[in-house]
Amino acid sequence: xxxxxxxxxxxxxxxxxxxxxxxxxxxxxxxxxxxxxxxxxxxxxxxxxxxxxxxxxxxxxxxx
Numbered sequence: 001x002x003x004x005x006x007x008x009x010x011x012x013x014x015x016x017x018x019x020x021x022x023x024x025x026x027x028x029x030x031x032x033x034x035x036x037x038x039x040x041x042x043x044x045x046x047x048x049x050x051x052x053x054x055x056x057x058x059x060x061x062x063x064x
Contacts, residue, residue: 024057039064
């Protein structure tokens with residue numbers, strides 16, 4: 001459990017499913033289990049993984 005009282009720590013406490021999904025994507029990209037792609041709308045390389053459903057943490061859309 002997070003013991004700090006920062007804005008980020010508070011968000012993580014309030015949104016555990018979203019945070020877990022974020023960590024799952026981060027780990028999968030690092031382990032080469034998930035390939036980071038360009039933005040599906042404009043093709044830009046600087047993207048973030050966006051979830052439509054947090055229950056499926058590795059099913060993401062790459063958007064800038």
